[in-house]
Amino acid sequence: MNDRTDLFSIGQLARRTGLSVRTIRFWSDLDLLPPTARSAGGYRLYDAAAVARLELLRSLRELGIGLDDVRRILNRQTSVREVAQAHVRALDAEIQTLRLRRAVLRSVTRRGSTTEELRLMNDLARLSARERQQIIDDFVAEVFAGLDGRPGAGLAEAMRTMPAELPDEPTDAEVDAWLELAELVADPDFRRRVRDMAVAGSDDTAPPPQPLMSIDSAREALAAGVAPDSDEARAVLAGMVDPALSPEQRRKLADDMAAFTDHRVERYWQLIGVLNRRPPFPPAVPAVEWLIAALRADR
Template sequence: MSDHTELLTIGELARRTGLSVRTIRFWSDSGVVVPTGRTAGGFRLYDADATARVDLVRTLRELGLDLETVRRVLDRQVTVRDVARAHARAVDAEIRTLQARRAVLDRVARQGSTTKEMRLMHELARMSADERQRIIDDFVHETFDGVDPDAPGAHIAQAMRTVPKHLPADPTAEQVDAWVELAELVGDEPFRERVREMALAGARGEQQPAGPDPAKVAEHAGQAVREHVAPATAAGKEFLHRIVDPGLPAAERARLADQLATFTDRRVERYWQLLAVLNGRPQVPSQVPAFEWLIAALRAED
């Protein structure tokens, strides 16, 4: 009998392929390696082409494909190329999940965590990129709900959504910490209310004041902060007058202080700093302490 007409028992097929009879029988029952016929006693028989089919099934299974997908490939319902592409994407997603979990474990091993932090980190590690993005999108949507997208300052909403889809393949400790801190921050109700206050003020046209010059604030108010100069002192007044006109009327000083206070908040600045960390952008030195000092000085001057 030639190789083309020879029929193999399940045991002979197992010996040729190096697989167990049990595995081939399971694949046969699943419809991926169908016998050509049966003996008079009911035993399965396979043609010579079954060897190649078994080898292909084994390869596809080792790549992680389920039997239903394997059957569709063998029945030419889908191509191997299409399946490979889809499976490659699934493997990539699994790799990213494992990388996130490893990063969480590294963080716990590095510094320890509270039960609350560990639970949050575990949830973040399990989430898909879309689910992590949804946390930020929900926060931004609630914050800017009802704000005209063409209103002054409304563009900030889009900027607040710029969370990277994935952590880097080998995230730094700072990036892992930033993910955790950001998730905690956007889940905090007082923070959400504060950002909404800013959003509504911007929508009303209460743009951040054009003056004073931010460079002067950073230089002079920043120096006053570093030197621990109290705003409500003679020395504080000297620093203030390097930033604003000494002749500025009291009502204008109060208005300017209120405007600056509307858009000055340490935790909102921290949000932008965390986005910079996650997106791999350089950190900008904190400006809030200098502006807080200036606000206090404007309100303290007689």
């Protein structure tokens, strides 16, 4: 038998290629593998060129390339290289999604998540980078509405600093950080608190809180278990604020500091830092809250 001149039936093609008769007939019906000729009985026949076309068709399909792209390649409307490049981009996106879902499942296993947490984590894993950023943008838009151009409004841009993409291989900490951040910005109480801070920071008439040289002394006092209303706390205060301040001025300073102190806001920055892979920073809010309590208790 001479492959250059002989014609093959669908059954013979199936035996040569290992493909099923049904698959070959399906592709032929779609005109992806048009017959070279017909037998006297009307059966489809194929030449050696059709065999080569069938082998290419099978290779493309095994690579996961869709039938529309296969048709364009076979009809020379596009090149294999162009389709392969597009397919590589699609596969890269799919691989990244699978890696993220794997990280989510690891987190679910480690956390012993509830059904609701699992649903939320799965939803978040499906979001594109643009959709993840939109969650933060919507939060910032609501909280800082009407404050453009006013003092303190620059905080809005800083709070938008999400990474463009979650890493291909997100760590457990990064998955947990994204989950916690999404829950945090959806909390109405948190939104109201950030709004209050933004408005206070944008008030031209309100004096800014007196800057403090350092809160290290407050950290040490807190770690040592010093009560804010104790004589020992009063001695710590003497080294941190101007001794000439009156009790009323100290209480006013405490109120000003309290307006800009919230452990959830600090947690926001910590989570953003995790997602942007920045070095962690020690929490300051507990020490500042101790200092506020000490200022209010001081007589």
